[in-house]
Amino acid sequence: MQELNKHVNDVNSLLARYGVRFGIYKNNTFKEQLFPFDTIARVIKNEEFAYLDKGLSQRVTALNLFLADIYGEKNILKDKVIPEDFVYSSSGYTPECEGIQPPKSVYSHISGIDLVQGKDQNWYVLEDNLRIPSGASYPMIARSLCRKASPSTFKSNHIYDNRNYAEMLKTTMDYVNTGGINVILTPGRFNAAYFEHSYLAEQTNSILATGNDLVVEGDYLYYVEYGGTKEKVGAVYRRISDEYLDPMTFCEESLIGVPHIFDVYRKGNVALINAPGNGVADDKGIYYFVPKIIKYYLGEEAILHNAPTYLPFYEDDMKYVMENLSKLVIKDVAEAGGYGVVFGDSLTQEELEDFRQAIIAEPRRFIAQEVVDFLDLDVLDENGAVVQRKADLRAFVLSSDKARVWKSGLTRFSRNPDSAIVNSSQGGGFKDTWVLSL
Amino acid sequence: MGIISLEKADNLYWLGRYSERVYTTSHRYFTSFDIMLDQNEEYYMRYCEALNIPDIYVDSKDFVQRYAFDTENTDSIISNLYRAYDNALVVRDYISSESLAYIQMAIYEMKKAKANIDAPLIAMQRSVDNILACWGCIDDVVYDVVIRNIIKYGRRQERLDLLLRLRGSRTDLKRIFSELEFYLYRSNLKFNRCAFLELALILEQDIIDYPKALDCLEKIVVL
Known part of the structure; x- marks a missing residue:
């Protein structure tokens, strides 16, 4: 990895060249910032990842079943595994989703599970993100640039290639597509994760659309071409939160959504990725119950521990x-x-x-x-010296016919030696995550 | 890809227009810079008048800095470059990350040029080179000919616009008009046939009515 570290500035320059940024609003002003990249990757051994893979698949499978149950039969509430009030008072519970079964019964197509590794070497799940988790594009593009900067590093180490994320995403979209094109719906270029929206559209060969490009007619959703013809849409990977998705169903002031898109979804004529209403399952309060949810639906003990x-x-x-x-x-x-x-x-x-x-x-x-005592990771500081910083891992699980864990992940680290907060919006940086294939 | 919304068509068209504006005005700026060195220090006034942009500059030195690099000046080259970037950014999925990266690098080179107060033209040349590279990249990687043609139509419209403002020769005007016609029919853009035909007639007249030609040109494409 030392060879790659010599090129840390080159890789960051290339990331800037390709516009790898995130946006933040500070004092009512939108600013785009580069996302600092550290070339010292987080390395996960093959057998360790096999354990994570099993635990993450189990967790996401159970959470999908939980969502189907909550908006369907509600057996978990009837059996008093989770107090009813706890679900209904959650801000993520969406009554409008009651009785709706999404295409192929997949609710959380793309799940971002935040983990940390403790000093005891155990992994702990800190948070489940089942609404619109972002971040996979960063290690994906960073990997392709690192391979250019230091080919020998990748020749001499046995690392799973993570550049297949776009292919996995496309497979996920195609699986639930109800017939028509795949669209990535973005709120627009002033969204914090706009780079990711546009990059994933390019990489998956999907159409990047804003609400203005889509229209509902006769129970179907269409993308309107500039000549006036309409192309049917079968799957929408929407990067707009539930409340702004459809002004006719949710927040009526929304200007970034698509009027009546929820009606089309309700009739099963389009897949929304991820499904609306998922917030009830990634609520920080429901997190407490996830081991019980796993036990209830799968009859298994949770493989991964909560903090x-x-x-x-x-x-x-x-x-x-x-x-x-x-x-x-x-x-x-x-x-x-x-x-x-x-x-x-x-x-x-x-x-x-x-x-x-x-x-x-x-x-x-x-x-x-x-407080989980995180395992610190090595990070190169501004002067090229190796220092230790707190870091987490966002693992991505893509669900179609079954849950599949992407053999990589976004490792975020705090650039502040006194802080455990790793979020990019608060000045954190990121690393690639190498999963060893041998 | 082959599926383009009205908004995206608008972005592609304006990507063409702004990138061409940066390219052509940069070359004009180079010429003006050279003339102002030892021939006519006030040449910039004629330049502003010809392009119909407000002469807000104190002197030639002020023009050299602010017309090229002042992001607060909406007529500056860098402002137009940022507008090109704004339009390119939202069509990344159509033009590719590779093409977009050249616009990004053009911005970086302009920033470097700004820092080089004594001789900004060298880094600016690299900025212009990146615009050319962006166009070349689009030609090379964008499979959909309609996408390319919308951008090229935008570029021809901007080039003709600037040429009309600068009172270009009939030969040059007719050449650009012919290219514009070529891309107009191949871009599938809706257009105002009357305005198009009227412009064609104006360019055939003994004395070209430049303001009227500009008016017709602006009315051709309906987006």
């Missing part, structure tokens, strides 16, 4: 959280992107007290977790 989590919603957990607040991580279930995450040990006595009151007032709004 030890407490729900103040339960009396015992509330008591523990109140007594140990200063050593726990508190997460606001409504927040994402690393926001709404507070480490108890960083709070003053006064702030701790304010948090206590907030948790007592709204116990459903928060979860608390033990």
Whole structure:
């Protein structure tokens, strides 16, 4: 890897050349930033990945079954495995999805599961992202550039090629396509992940569309060509959140969605990837129940562990959280992107007290977790010296006839030595993830 | 690919127009720069007048900097380059990442040129080279001829527009018009036949009515 590290600046220059950026809004201004890349890859041994593969497939399979059940029979609620209130009070629960079965019964086609490896070498799932997880394009393009920068590195190491992500995505789209073209629906170029939208459209040979390009007519969705002819759409990989997807069903002020697209979906005439309503399964509160969900639907023990989590919603957990607040991580279930995450040990006595009151007032709004002591990863600093930083791994699981784990992933790291927050929106960088084939 | 929405057709057309504007005005800027060195320091005033852009410049030095590199100046070359980029970015899936990268590199070279106050033309030349490379790349990698033709139509329209403003020779105007006609029919763009025919007639007249020709040109394509 040392040979590759000599080219860290070259690879970052190439990433800039190809417009590998993400956008952020700060003080009401949109800014595009380069996503700093570190050439020291996270390396996962073959047998270790086999374990992750099994655990991730199991988890996503169960979560898909959970979604089908919640918007269908609701057996898991009838059997009181999860308290009913917990599901219905989740902001991700979408009553409009009741009774709808998506094409081929796949709900979470693309799942981004965030993991960390503890210093004890165990992997812990931190979060499930089943709505519109982003990030796969970054290691994919970085790999192709690293191979140019240091071919010998890839000749002398046995690493699974991760450039097949686009092919896996296309297969996933084709599997649920109801007849017509594949479209990637973007909110537009000022979205944080616009690079990814346009790059994946190019790589999967799909049409990159905005809401203005699509129209519903007679129970079908069409892409309107500039000459006026219409092309039927069979699958929409939408990168727009549920609330803005269809102004006739959800947020009526939305200007980026497609009026009546949800009606077409309800009639089974188009696949929406991922399915609307998935938020109920990746809710930070539901996360607590995932091991029970796996047991309930698959009759198996969860292979991958959650970080030890407490729900103040339960009396015992509330008591523990109140007594140990200063050593726990508190997460606001409504927040994402690393926001709404507070480490108890960083709070003053006064702030701790304010948090206590907030948790007592709204116990459903928060979860608390033990601080997992992450395994630090080597990172090259600005001067080329190797330093250690906190990092996580977003693994991607693509579901069609079965769940398939992409043999790579997005490794994000904190560039701040005193922080465990790795999100790109908060200044983090990224690494490639090498899965060894031998 | 072969499926292009109205919005994307508009982006392809404007990618052609803005990239051509950058290319042609850069060359004109090089010429003006040279004239202002030792012949006529106030040449830039004539240039602004010919292109019908506001003369907001204090002197030739100010023109050299701000007309080329001032991102706040909507008429500057770099502003037009950013507009080309804006349109290219949203059609990455049509023109390929490779082609888009050349526009990105043209921007980087313009930034380098700006930093080189004494001799900006060398890095600017590299910026222009990248525009040419982008066009070449599109020709090479874009399989769909209609996509290429929309961009090329946009380029011909912009080139003819600039040539009319700069009172180009009849020979040059007719040559560009003939190319414009070629791509117009092959781009499948909706167009105003009356405006097109009127422009053809104007270019045949003994004395060319340039303002009227410009007016007709702007009315040809309906997007």
